[in-house]
Amino acid sequence: MMTSTAIRIAELVPAVPPVPVAEVVEATSHWWAGFILWFPLISLVLCGLCAAFRVRSKLPAWITIGSLACSFVLTILLGNAEDVPERILLFEWISMEWLGGSFVANFALYIDSLTILWMSFVTGLGTLIALYASEYMEPDVGKGYTRFFSGVSIFLFAMGCLVMGDNLLMLYLGWEGVGFASYWLIGYYYRRPEAVAAAKKAFIVNRIGDLGLALAVYLIWATFGTVQYNELMTIIQSGDFSEVYEGWSVKAIPYLLMLAAFGKSAQLPLYVWLPDAMEGPTPVSALIHAATMVTAGIYLIARMYPFFLLEPASLHLVAWVGGLTALLAATIGMAQYDIKRIFAYSTVSQLGFMFLGLGVLTTYGAAYHVFTHAFFKAVLFLTAGAVMHGFAGQLDLRKLSGLRRMKGWRIVAWTMFVGCICLAGFPFTSGYFSKDAILAEAFVTQGPGFQVLGWLAIFTAFLTAYYTFRVWCRVCAGPVHYEPGDELHDDDHHDDHHDDHHDDHHGEHGFHPHAPRFAINFVLVVISVGALLAAVPYFMPNEVEGIKGGWVADMVHGSSAASGIPGHPDHPGSLSDSAHGDGHAHHGTILGMDPHSAMYYISGVVGGVGLLLAFWLHLWRRQDADRLRSWLLSRAWIRWLPVAMENKWYVDEVYHALVRAPLWLLGHVFHAFDRYIVDGLLVDGTSRLPRLLGRWFQPLQNGLLQSYAVTMAGGAVLIVLMMVLMMQFFQGGAVQ
Amino acid sequence: MMLQLASTFSQLSLSQYLVLSSLLFVIGLVGFLTRRNLIVMFLCTELMFQAAAIAFVAFGRYWFDFSGQVFVIFILTVAAAEAALALALVVLLYRRRSTLNADDWMELCE
Amino acid sequence: MSWLLILLPLAGVVAVVLSPARMAKIVAMLTTLVVFGVSIAAAVGFDGWGKGTWGLTGSFDWLSRYGIEIQVGADSVSLVLVLLTTFLMPLAVLGSFTSVRERLREYYGWLLGLEAAMLGVFLAKDLVLFYVCFEFTLVPMFFIIAIYGGANRAKASVKFMIYTFTGSLITLAAFLWLAWSASQAADGAWTFSIAALTEHAVSGLDATQQGWLLLALLIGFGVKVPIFPVHTWLPLAHTEAPTAGSVILAGVLLKLGTYGLYRFMLPMCPEAVVTWAPLIAVLAIIGILYGALICWVQTDVKKLVAYSSVSHLGFCILGLFALNPMGLEGSILYMVNHGLSTGALFFLIGMMYERYHTRDMNAVGGLAGRMPIWACFMVFFVLASVGLPGLNGFVSEFLCLIAAFAAGDMGAYPGVLGPWYAAIAALGMIFAAMYLLIMVGRIVFGPEKLPPGTPDEELLPQDLSVREITVLVPLAVFCIVLGVQPWIVIDGTSAAVADTLAVYEPILGQAKSAVQGALVGGAP
Amino acid sequence: MDGLDPYIACLAGSFALYLLLRRGPLVMKLVGALLGLGTMGWLVVICSEVVPGEVDPARNVLFLVFATIAISAAVRMITHSRPVYAALYFVMVVMSSAGLFLLMEAEFMAFALIIVYAGAILITYMFVLMLAQQASEAEQIDEAPLYDRFAREPGAAVIVGLILAGTIVTASTTGLGQLPPPVDAATVNTANGALLEQLPNQYRDAVLAADPDLVWPPEGADSVPPIQWDADGPYVHVEGRDVRIDEEFMPSNTQHVGWSLVASFPASLEVAGVILLLAMFGAVVLARRQAEHSEDELRVDAGLKPVHTIEDEEGGA
Incomplete structure (x- = not known):
């Protein structure tokens, strides 16, 4: 295994003929x-x-x-x-x-x-x-x-x-x-x-x-x-x-x-x-x-x-x-x-x-x-x-302790x-x-x-x-x-009734882990x-x-x-x-x-110190941990540190403000744009043009049967007239 | 000699009949456009049919072609069918509004 | 065989209209199944798989004086879409057994008529039949929306009709102009055969003329697809249409647009396409991102899925205009896959609507507990739609994007797009996950929420019935099959795609093989 | 100026019609009537001036009488305020056109017109009129409804009519020069003979009436011998001699029409039958549905429970 993988694989590949590699x-x-x-x-x-x-x-x-x-x-x-x-x-x-x-x-x-x-x-x-x-x-x-x-x-x-x-x-x-x-x-x-x-x-x-x-x-x-x-x-x-x-x-x-x-x-x-x-x-x-x-x-x-x-x-x-x-x-x-x-x-x-x-x-x-x-x-x-x-x-x-002894x-x-x-x-x-x-x-x-x-x-x-x-x-x-x-x-x-072993740790009187x-x-x-x-x-x-x-x-x-x-x-x-x-x-x-x-020593020491600190603050003298915390929180110059740490450095909030909110806003803007500009103004606006044109002729569409009939008859009659006139003009020789 | 036809039928005769036919047609058309009574409007269409029938027969006579008269038969057919359906519809409409005024039916407006 | 495919649904229309109302659905179901069977038989007997040839041809003279000879036939690409259509139709019929309760004969008659028209589009080998069928699809859909649609159906149907009709009229003008120009070139001999006109368009038109042709085709087919600025009919029509209508609309009707682009625009005006492809691709990308962001703020589930179509079909267009085999294959696969997964989503939403009579995400939620089977299907098809690898959506999306990515001056393919196009379009993948998962998170998961006025506990709607599961299972099966074995489509259509792309070689040059030449084994 | 004559005549006629239609004093209507009659006369003059040809004076007089009656009745029909009278005037138009048909030797059509039009169709109209006018006429027994008394927009209608009349009248006077001349006697004879050959019984009767000894149809011939014409009239060449045929055996007008109908337009005849049948169905269906509906309405109006209950409809919806 002295050669690298890539080279090994290369050896497996024949130079010719050029067939698909998978095979x-x-x-x-x-x-x-x-x-x-x-x-x-x-x-x-x-x-x-x-x-x-x-x-x-x-x-x-x-x-x-x-x-x-x-x-x-x-x-x-x-x-x-x-x-x-x-x-x-x-x-x-x-x-x-x-x-x-x-x-x-x-x-x-x-x-x-x-x-x-x-x-x-x-x-x-x-x-x-x-x-x-x-x-x-x-x-x-x-x-x-x-x-x-x-x-x-x-x-x-x-x-x-x-x-x-x-x-x-x-x-x-x-x-x-x-x-x-x-x-x-x-x-x-x-x-x-x-x-x-x-x-x-x-x-x-x-x-x-x-x-x-x-x-x-x-x-x-x-x-x-x-x-x-x-x-x-x-x-x-x-x-x-x-x-x-x-x-x-x-x-x-x-x-x-x-x-x-x-x-x-x-x-x-x-x-x-x-x-x-x-x-x-x-x-x-x-x-x-x-x-x-x-x-x-x-x-x-x-x-x-x-x-x-x-x-x-x-x-x-x-x-x-x-x-x-x-x-x-x-x-x-x-x-x-x-x-x-x-x-x-x-x-x-x-x-x-x-x-x-x-x-x-x-x-x-x-x-x-x-x-x-x-x-x-x-x-x-x-x-x-x-x-x-x-x-x-x-x-x-904070609500659990002493499991070791249970x-x-x-x-x-x-x-x-x-x-x-x-x-x-x-x-x-x-x-x-x-x-x-x-x-x-x-x-x-x-x-x-x-x-x-x-x-x-x-x-x-x-x-x-x-x-x-x-x-x-x-x-x-x-x-x-x-x-x-x-x-x-x-x-x-x-909503389940059969779960009997479960009911007893829901009981009001005494909780049994x-x-x-x-x-x-x-x-x-x-x-x-x-x-x-x-x-x-x-x-x-x-x-x-x-x-x-x-x-x-x-x-x-x-x-x-x-x-x-x-x-x-x-x-x-x-x-x-x-x-x-x-x-x-x-x-x-x-x-x-x-x-x-060197790392063997450093890392061992660091690990040990951390461990001891934890034992001190959280086992032997737990009150010191609380005191430390309240001390930190009461000093204005350092207070931001534990607060920020507890709030996860506000990363979620930052993301929300920088990414999610703008996109969400953009979505709404686009939606409004789509509805009012693209659809409303362009599409419906275009479709309104023929309607405006239609308004000129709208008086004709008054629903009165006979005014439609007049229009229709008038149109037909004009067509007839036109045909007759055309015949007269274009085949004028036949007309006396 | 001319058999079976009592008289000649010249272009002049034809033109007379055609003018008569066109006048009747126009009167029918004007009636259709001016009368508001649905039934009278239909009568006017019948008048127009009549005018067309006269023209048909006149042309048939002019050319001695009996298709003209055959078409008049068809006109009669269509007129009868139209009368049946149109009158049924008129009755239908009349039941709804109790009027024969064509102007009362304006729902087609927009 | 092609005639049979077109005429059988029409015979079904007659049968449905003549049958008693309560038998209508059975007759329609049988008809669509028979048509599906025939299409399967046609596909099995088709010898053009993997070849660029046409099969299943037939013709008869109509107006031979103007060269209008009705020709039908299919190549592998159109056959794939025929199969998609005939596959979706029985499901659409089955899916509307309970949702449509009145004017049954009319409804199923329109559905079958729609099927005939859609098959006519895919099977047409001449422009007249193509255009007639292309337009005729509007009529049944118009009535399906206008009669059986939701509250706003009147507006939706009219808008759908007028919008798409206006677009395709321009296309008609272009077609007629093309035929006229071809007849001029051929000393007055008219023809409407697509093949002949394509040949004429490529050889007989200069770049400017091709540009106008492209524009006209783009308007007509772009409205149908729909491409970004002309998409607004779609959300409305989808939302208001009855379930089966939405399914067919999304599943097949939108594909008429992409199919038209594939069948006409790409082969007919290569030089103009090369010039304008970046612009069209930009529109597609805008559609992807814009549609996705709009989806995000929707509360109407159906509208959300409708807008997602705008977004999804952007990928399809992007693949087409990558102008290389991977892109075209991806695009064809996308047509099929979008039909399957979005169709299924519409079915699922319809099923929910049938039970709760609302599509508002704020009014209904957490249905997983009440309808576990429905929830499973919902999650499944959402994932297919999101493009989870292993399901169908992934393969097509991937191919479209990688094709657009690699097409460019510097890329592996000659082309006019490039990495930036794909990189920006790929953001759509994230957005798709966002809006679809938000939808799932609200209606499927979360605390249970029922719309106000829902009846008593005993009357509450049950989970899916066997019939509804029968509708969904075939879709799911094909989602998986096409996800893991996409070669079914890819291999079958590869030669046809290569033929389509052949006209681009003189313009763009051959694929660069410099790097690939250095491949293992010295490769081709 | 010649070319414009018909137009001017039509203008005058239209104006006359307008005067008759519009609401105005009786005097103006009289003026209109006179103007109309004058116009008719002028048109007759124009016709005889412009169009070549001879007319039989007696027939011409009859034509003028019938035409005057027809047009006057038609005008009265569209101006009369009572629909029933209008219908009756229409009967008059039909009668006079029947007379005109007789003048044109279309006897069958003349009588068919009277029987079918005046007898059947117009009676139907009368029935419907009476049915419809019942209620309103009970209230205002001697006043026709307002909408019957006044023409609506006579001006526009008359303008339309004017253009049409002008066009057609011009075409039917000055335009006839393009027509071929009327049929000559030979053509008529040939047509009559050809039809007679198609009517075996009548042909036999005609031949046998002339020569009862003949064997008819002639033996050994595949078809009957054709009718031929000379200056004396029709004859048949049979058994080596000419047999004269009396003209009374020539086919009548009615026979021509009948033959034309069944020989040339059989399909149209069938279609006409179907149309009539469907019209009957249609009328029945329309009337029936209406009857049911109105029956319920009447019951509800009368405070009774309707036969088809409202609850049914609500349950259905």
Whole structure:
């Protein structure tokens, strides 16, 4: 695996005869890989049948879990197969050819190690979270249950298309498909206006990103004449494209792709939908809005990394946007009270880290962080879900305390602890290693202000540790105390009589939280163990020489993102123009040490300090936190800070004022214009002309029969007269 | 010699009949336009038919072509049919408004 | 076969008129089904798929002195639209079983007459038949709107009639002028054959004359499509028409305009098209964005969908004037897809209206709980309309946009549009998502809200009946089929499209293959 | 000035008509009547001056009498304020035109006109008039309704009539020069003979009346021998000799009309029958519907419950 993917594929392509590419590199040995996609689709169809036959059991859940598990097994089998990368044609989709060109976008799979890496945690976590949801969604059996699981199935199918697709159009299909699944599931509680609004917002904001992707696809096709990965990589390798569109298209492509990635992965300026998306059921938040879908942006950039390397400035932008998003989201997360929202902002923040990693030339770091983040963030959301489920929708961390000491809640408390230390980057946890890989590279890589960015990122890591443990200390530690919520996901229960186990926690006298049962606990334990074990790949020996980072690095190395791995021969090393091409000659330092080893210490210390701060303010002396807050609020010069943080920096309001309101106004203006100017003035005005003309003759149309008769007779008589006169004049000889 | 015809029928005779016919037609037309009584209006149309019939017969006589008279038969037919339908309609209208004044039916106005 | 397709609906008209009123719908249903069957048989037996040839031809002399010989026939493009028409008609009939309750024979008679006229348009090979049928579509539609329409039907029907009629009169003038000019060129031998006139227009007219021809055609067909400034009849007509009327209006009648542009404007006046395509494309883009923004502020659901047609057909026009195979294919697909998804949306709105007697988004909402099946279909077709990949709308929209994008001096195709056209038009994708999801969010989701005066709980309308599901399922199936297997249409029409574009090669030059030549494997 | 004569005559006539139509003193109407009569005379003069040809004086006198009656009756018809009288005047027009038909040797049509027009159609008109005038005449027994007493806009109507009359009169006087001359005797004879050949019985009677010994139709001949003419009249060449045919056996006017009707216009005849039938249906349908409706109205007016209840209609709506 010393050569790059692109070259390998090029070798597979015969020079002559020039036949359509789709038929050339077609692997038949792994034809069953298509079933990774088909299983969720089958599950979708079966769920649909369940809905049609009004199944009132957990059957849809088991169908979904089973088929997702099958997909997972197939993914693992595929990962063990040797001859990746390969292409598997499933069926023809859009395939056109004409003299001098072609547009081929088939329903085909492109399997390489990056695909396998992504699909393994997508399908694996998908299966586990579906299992979790089978219990979590229990109150909705017979009502929304099938709807929920069909949504999950659609999501897995679309995500599969996104990750495994062989061309950009397939990716686009998956891209919009996951967007739709997300819309479908966020709006699951469709009776609640907030949920519907959040779903709509998610879809529309994502569409803005999709626009970027669509334009990127147009531009890529117009520039390179193909949208298939292997062909694209070959052309990039050959460098034979600079003339098209006077060269600007190649520079523009990465920015458009970036827009898409920022939309899907919730980065500045398009992150606003993600926190609102928490209106969906918690398993959805865990699966889609934490672990898998939101990492699609990272995948896109990793997959298209060669395009970004052609335009280094785009990677600067990626890095800065990622870093700033991370910081911004962390500051907002610090000031929220809703557990799920805190986790949502932390997701935005961590995604920012990943983009930072991509921007500072470590696709490996980004991918690794995606991998570990998928586990520990899933754990965090799932525990939050368990809490929500048990406490009738209570998510306010001020109203929950001491879960650790309550019967039946210990597993939840400790798995949440595991998730928290991973997220906080506590030494020797998985998050520690993956985050370090990114942070260190920020100091290593030369770029505009990357040093500053590195320090900002470290500061963000400190904030992360603080707000993570703020949650844990408030909710799980401390004295036992709780208030029930308003039972979010049971809006439509009141018209149902059979739901007996449910009635008792609605009772006026005393609220009994009902602790999670087997499925939830099992899934929590499995994933949290996974979150801890996610550190292991870091220590695995590399198959590929010259790079570090263990298994994940190997996986990334087998793909088009390989040139983003530090140590890879194609790695530019530096993004600043002066240092370009000099490799590691300008290797940065931190405090005089090698960044990689320095980062172990810095990051450990920062994480620890943040953790201690959280323990101090939120466990040992909770009153100090309140005092701090009131102190901040009472000082005019600093008051704006916590207020703005609690109000999410007013970003939603700004968007409303800058984008939505003007467009809405424009809509009304256009509507009025259409009605009064185009239709009223032009169309009706034109039609009024004949009417005016008609007014001259209107006296004739008085409704009196005989005046019509006079007119008619007069007309006829005049015609007769005219004919006679004409005959007299023109045939005058005959008249005497 | 001329058999079966008691007299000659010259162009002068024809012109006399045609002038008579046209005068009758014009009188019928003027009547149609000036009388307000629906029934009298129909009578005027009958008068115009009559004028046409005279012209037909005169031309038929001029050319010794009996199609002219045949057409008069058809005119009679049409007149009869028209009388039947038109009078039925007049009765219908009269029942509604109790008047035969054509000017009372102005709904066609716009 | 073509004659059969045109005459069968007419026979159906007679049968419907003669049958008792309660049998009218059955007779109409059977007729439309038989016509559909015949069209399927015709399509199966058609040997012009993938070739540019004509089939199913037939002719008879009418006024041979003026070269008016009624010729019928179909090439692959028109056959696709014939199939769309015959496919939608049984659904339209089935969909109006309960919504139309009076003057049944008349209603179904008009529907069948409309079908005959529409098929006549698509099957015409000579201008006279084309124009006669093109105009005759107005008559049944006028009565369908004027008799069975909503509260404002009188105004809507008159406006529809006069507006489109005025436009097409100008087109008629252009046609007659063209025929006259051809007869002058051929020493007084008249012909109205489309093929012959096309040939004459390309070879015998100079650029200025072609420009005038283009203008006249644009007015007539542009009103029908409708293109931006001449679209105002459409929202009114759509809103006031009965459900089946809206479906046919959106599904087929609008396609008469795009079909006319494809069949006449593109082949007849290539030089003028090359000159004016940017302007037309700009109008299309204005239509896309303008229509979409207006949709956003509508509260009448039907009006919203109607304005969305203005927006959607902008993409179709954009694809046509990209003047390359992808654009034309995308445009043809768009005609079909818009017919399916917008037709289905009109059906769904009609079903809602039948139950709640309102189309106001402020008055009704959150119907998902009460009508889950309806809600599922609604979401499905909205997504198809939004252009979710995997469903039909995406493929056509994508092809139109990418074709416009790549057509330009610098692009992969020779052409007169360019990236900016596509980039701005693509904003329509976002707007489409906005207004359609807002609609769904209000009438399908959200807290349940019923219009005031809705009867008691027991009397509340039920979910869709089997009949209504039968109407929607075929549409949904075809939405999916065309979404994942668009080659059915693309491969079938590719050669015809290439033939149409052949006249542009001398003007624009061949597709640039510089980059594509560097493709893997040294490619063609 | 010659060319304008007919126009001027028509102008005078129209003015006369206008005087008769407008509301005015009796004197003016008398003036109008005299002017009209004068105009008629002038027109006769114009005709005889302009158009070539001879007329039989006796017939001419009869023609003038009938024509004067017809036109006077027609004028009176459109000026009389009582519709019943108008109808009666129309009968007079019909009678005099029947007389004119007789002068033109159209006996059948003359009597058909009297029977059908004066006898049937006009009687229908009278019935309807009486039906319709009942109510109003009960109130104002000797006053015709206002709308019957005054002509509406006689000026415009007369102008229209003037132009038409001028045009047609000019055409039928000065324009006749373009016509071919009237039929000559030979043509008439040929036509009469041709028709007689089509009528086998009459032909046989004619031949046998002249020569009862003849075998008729002649043996061995496919068709009857043709009628020939010489200065003495028609004869048939049969069995080697000429058989004179008496002129009384020549086909009559009525036979000509009948033959023409069934031989030349059979389809039109059928259509005419259908028209009459449909007219009858139409009249029945119109009258029937009206009868039902008015019956209900009458009942409601009389304070009774209508047969077709109002509730039905409301339920239907």
